[in-house]
Amino acid sequence: MKNFLKLTLLAAAAICLCSCDEDKTYEDPGLEVTPHNISGTWQLAEWNGTTLAEGSYVYIEFTRKDQLFTMYQNLDSFSARKLTGRYDITTDVELGAIIMGAYDYGIGDWGHRYIVSDLYEDTMVWTAQDDPTIVSVYKRCDEIPGEITGTGSEEE
Numbered sequence: 001m002k003n004f005l006k007l008t009l010l011a012a013a014a015i016c017l018c019s020c021d022e023d024k025t026y027e028d029p030g031l032e033v034t035p036h037n038i039s040g041t042w043q044l045a046e047w048n049g050t051t052l053a054e055g056s057y058v059y060i061e062f063t064r065k066d067q068l069f070t071m072y073q074n075l076d077s078f079s080a081r082k083l084t085g086r087y088d089i090t091t092d093v094e095l096g097a098i099i100m101g102a103y104d105y106g107i108g109d110w111g112h113r114y115i116v117s118d119l120y121e122d123t124m125v126w127t128a129q130d131d132p133t134i135v136s137v138y139k140r141c142d143e144i145p146g147e148i149t150g151t152g153s154e155e156e
Helices: 002-023
Strands: 040-047 058-063 068-073 081-092 096-103 114-117 123-128 135-141
Touching: none
Parallel strands: none
Antiparallel strands: 040 058, 040 135, 058 068, 068 081, 081 096, 096 114, 114 123, 123 135
C-alpha cells in the first residue's frame, strides 16, 4: 500500500509539473530601458519597415552619465549633420519606457517622444508615441565611422 501511495503521489507531481510547463511562455523580456542600457552607439537600421536608402544614415551615441546624445545624420542634408543635446527616459504605466530629447543651441525638442521596446544588447525599437506608424529599429555598433565624424585617418 505504501508503494502504491508513493507511485500515486509521484504521478500526480509529474502531471502537475508537465501541465505547468505548457502554460509558461519563456519570452525574453529584454533589457530594462535605462540610460545605462542604451548607453553607446546605435545606427538606424530600419525606418517604417524598410532599410534606409544606400548612402543614408543616422547614428546616435548616448552618454549615460550626463544623459547627453550626439547624432550624425544625412537624411535632411547632403552631407553629415551633427546634432547634440540631452535626452530623458520616463516610464508610463500603460506604454512603458518613453525617450525624449532636446537639441542644443535652441533648435528645439525631438519631433516625437518614442516608446522604446524590445531593447536587447544589440537592438532596440522606437515607436512614435503620437503616431504608431512611425517605427525605427536601431542596431548597436562599435562607433560612428570616422569619415562621418571627420576624425577618420586620411590615406596618403
